Amino acid sequence: xxxxxxxxxxxxxxxxxxxxxxxxxxxxxxxxxxxxxxxxxxxxxxxxxxxxxxxxxxxxxxxxxxxxxxxxxxxxxxxxxxxxxxxxxxxxxxxxxxxxxxxxxxxxxxxxxxx
Numbered sequence: 001x002x003x004x005x006x007x008x009x010x011x012x013x014x015x016x017x018x019x020x021x022x023x024x025x026x027x028x029x030x031x032x033x034x035x036x037x038x039x040x041x042x043x044x045x046x047x048x049x050x051x052x053x054x055x056x057x058x059x060x061x062x063x064x065x066x067x068x069x070x071x072x073x074x075x076x077x078x079x080x081x082x083x084x085x086x087x088x089x090x091x092x093x094x095x096x097x098x099x100x101x102x103x104x105x106x107x108x109x110x111x112x113x114x115x
Contacts, residue, residue: 021054053082
């Protein structure tokens with residue numbers, strides 16, 4: 001998930017502004033809906049989980065100098081809380097596919113040239 005949110009925020013930064021928590025949540029739910037074939041109740045619950053996650057992420061960034069990242073432990077804490085909620089909402093096979101998607105995205109981002 002960390003990589004999914006990274007892709008969303010990186011794209012927004014390239015546009016010169018950060019998307020709102022609501023926009024980022026909608027983007028990720030739409031992407032997950034296509035990949036995981038979510039039922040309406042899952043979409044609603046997942047939207048709330050991601051909205052809470054992105055708002056917490058924004059709060060961690062408040063007051064930081066541009067280009068400065070929050071502490072890794074703080075990000076991991078909110079990511080683990082998000083994942084625990086997702087694990088309850090998603091079926092086991094959906095959660096497994098979600099984690100596989102994250103791993104693939106993480107691998108692609110590590111192979112990307114930095115510049």
